[in-house]
Amino acid sequence: MATPFNGIENTFAHMNIEPPVRKNVSFAYYEAGHMMYIDEKEHHKLHKDVDEFINTGYTR
Numbered sequence: 001m002a003t004p005f006n007g008i009e010n011t012f013a014h015m016n017i018e019p020p021v022r023k024n025v026s027f028a029y030y031e032a033g034h035m036m037y038i039d040e041k042e043h044h045k046l047h048k049d050v051d052e053f054i055n056t057g058y059t060r
Helices: 006-012 035-039 040-057
Strands: none
Touching: 035 040
């Protein structure tokens, strides 16, 4: 299995998504790549990013 760097950005760039919807999409990058859960520092970054993602989409 291969996980090419920038693969999702390329796919996303070729999707016909309206600009107002595009602004709702964000990307995060990890030094450990797609296995960020095996590196303690990157795992903490993942946790922080997920927390931020949830809190950004949640209005009280």
